[in-house]
Amino acid sequence: MSDSNTTDFTNTSTFILLGVPGLEAAHVWISIPFCTMCAIAILGNFTILFIVKIEPSLHVPMYYFLCMLAVTDLVLATSILPKTLSIFWFNSREISFSACLIQMYIIHCFLAMESGIFVAMALDRYVAICDPLRHSTILINPVVGKIGLVVVLRGFMLMLPFPFLAKRWPYCRTNIIPNTYCEHIAVAKLACADIRVSNYYGLFVIISVTGLDVLFITVSYTQILRAIFSLPTKDAWLKALGTCSSHLCVILAFYIPGLFSLLTQQFGHNGPHHFHVLMANMYLLVPPMLNPIIYGVRTRQIWDRLLRLFTHKGT
Structure with missing residues (x-):
């Protein structure tokens, strides 16, 4: 490791992940909120999947897309957890070149899928509010399955060039990645x-x-809001707006940290590097943690089914 940052570095069999540069002494303490967020994300998303599976009334397009979102969140949260904790707890910083490329691909692939799922959910809300009488005939199960397939294939195909390009680059400067996981920009800077x-x-x-x-x-939500505010009574548009509030919250929880992380990478070069690393990690951990909480609290069908489940167990 002592020679890994010299200019004659030519071995691309391993990379060194530094963790959070400048905060190495606090790695154990930093691992506590990391573990907490991951535990909440894993428990919450598995709960969403379980509730939708056992409740027949939730077997509709909105909750099928929610299950896709839960699976995507589980992959994103667990894709960085094992290696990150091994760095924080055991100072195990080495990662093989192949494992680094696989992790990079999975992260970018499932981020693209999550974005696509939000589009599918926006389409579902658009049809449900702007054309409610045709919702059950437009978004039938085969159509939902095709939408899901397109979302998955788009993520897989669009992100495929990243690891192939990275594999072709020569690495002769350093094998040190100042982050807790392999990310495209961080790997590209080493070439x-x-x-x-x-x-x-x-x-x-x-x-x-x-x-x-x-x-x-x-565009979808512009049309949705126009349809909502054209309803005759305040109670009617409040009820319609309530059906979209959960989706709007998870969209903001996904895109705002992502935009902030991108801006800090592009324009925050003078800021502390550990701040950039922490923001990049929050982008992968916060949405998977918040999404099941938001849907669990704000979606009455999920909340009611969860309460019934615990009530029956307690009697």
């Missing part, structure tokens, strides 16, 4: 080659995934 193709493709992915998804969600 001693022209990586403009990778940067251009990364920009294309941001525009074609996040940009188009946010645009579609914005």
Whole structure:
């Protein structure tokens, strides 16, 4: 490890993950909120999956998409947890080159899937509110399955070039990644080659995934809000708005930390590096933790079924 940051580095069989640079002495303490968030994310998302499975009234498109979101959140939270904790607890910083590329691919792939699921959920809310009489005939199970397949395939296919490009780069400067996990930008900075193709493709992915998804969600909710506020009574539009509130909350919980993390990476070069690393980790941990809480608290069907489950167990 002592020679891993020299300029004659040529071995790409392993990388060194530093954890949170500058806060190495506090790694054990930092692991406590990390573990707490991951535990809440895992427990909450498994609870959502269990409740939807056992409650027949929840076998509708909105909750099918919610189950897809829960699975995606579970993958995102657990994709970084084992290695991150091994760094914090055991100072085990080495990660193989192949494992690093696999982790990088999984993270970006499932982030793209999560964004696509929000688009699918926005479509479901649009049809339910703007054309409620046709909701059950438009979003039938085969259509929901095809939408889910498109979301999954888009994530897999669009992110596939990232590990292939990274595998082709020569690494001759250092094998140290100042982060707790392998991320595309962090790995790209280690290459001693022209990586403009990778940067251009990364920009294309941001525009074609996040940009188009946010645009579609914005257009959908513009139409949804117009339909809601055209309802004749205040009670009617409050009820309709309540059906969308959970979705709007999880969208904000996903895109706002992501935008903040991206801005700090691009324009916050003068800020402390440990802040950038912590923000990048929060982007992967906070939404999986908050999503089941938001849906569990704000969705009456899930909350009622959960209460019935514990009430019956207690009697």
